[in-house]
Amino acid sequence: QSVLTQPPSVSAAPGQRVTISCSGSSSNIGIYFVSWYQQLPGTAPKLLIYENNKRPSGIPDRFSGSKSGTSATLGITGLQTGDEADYFCATWDTSLTTWVFGGGTQLTVL
Amino acid sequence: QVQLVQSGTEVRKPGASVKVSCKASGNTFTNNYMHWVRQAPGQGLEWMGVINPSGGRTSYAQKFQGRVTMTRNTSTTTVYMELNSLRFEDTAVYYCAFSAAGTAFEIWGQGTLVTVSS
Numbered sequence: 001q002s003v004l005t006q007p008p009s010v011s012a013a014p015g016q017r018v019t020i021s022c023s024g025s026s027s028n029i030g031i032y033f034v035s036w037y038q039q040l041p042g043t044a045p046k047l048l049i050y051e052n053n054k055r056p057s058g059i060p061d062r063f064s065g066s067k068s069g070t071s072a073t074l075g076i077t078g079l080q081t082g083d084e085a086d087y088f089c090a091t092w093d094t095s096l097t098t099w100v101f102g103g104g105t106q107l108t109v110l
Numbered sequence: 111q112v113q114l115v116q117s118g119t120e121v122r123k124p125g126a127s128v129k130v131s132c133k134a135s136g137n138t139f140t141n142n143y144m145h146w147v148r149q150a151p152g153q154g155l156e157w158m159g160v161i162n163p164s165g166g167r168t169s170y171a172q173k174f175q176g177r178v179t180m181t182r183n184t185s186t187t188t189v190y191m192e193l194n195s196l197r198f199e200d201t202a203v204y205y206c207a208f209s210a211a212g213t214a215f216e217i218w219g220q221g222t223l224v225t226v227s228s
Contacts, residue, residue: 044218047216050214100157
C-alpha cells in the first residue's frame, strides 16, 4: 500500500491528452514539492517534472505538472507510442521522515 | 552532465551482505545528495536513504536502520550502499540517484539487480 495514491493504469489514443493523478496528505504533498518520473520497460526511472511544475532540460513541453492542496497531476499531450511507460509521483513525508512514492501508473497508448 | 554507473548483478544467500557501488562523473561531490532507491520485481519504488558525498553525512529510512550503511570515496567519486542480513524480500533492483537541490531525483544510475536466493 503506497502512501501516495495513483490510478494503476490509464490509456488513450495517439495524439490525445491524458492526466495521471497523485493523491497524498497534509504531511507530504500538502507541504512539499512533487516530482514525476517516467520508467520505460526495463530501464531506470527518468525525471520528468520537479518542484510541481518544472521540466528539466530536454523534457518536451508535452509534459506538464500541477499541484493543488494534497493532490498533484501529471499531464501528457500529443500522446505517442513511445510514451508507453510507468509513471511515478514522489515527495517527502514529514511524518514518516522518508521520501514516498506513488504505486505507479501504467500508460497505454492504444 | 552527471552520469552514474553502478556495479553489476549480485546473488546472495539469506543472511549474507551485499555492497553495491555507484560511480559518479561530473561535478557531483559538492553540495549535493546521493540517494538509494530500490524496486522489487513488478513493484513500485522504495527510498532507502541518502548520503551527502562531500561530508559523508547519512540519513536512512527507518525501515532499513541498522541494516544499511551508505559510504563514499571522494577520491574515486564513488558511493556505496551495503545491506546486511539479507532476506528473500530484499530481491530488487537497487538504484542510486543524484539530487542537487534536494527536491527531486534528477539523475539515476542504471540499476543493480540483487537476488537473494538459497
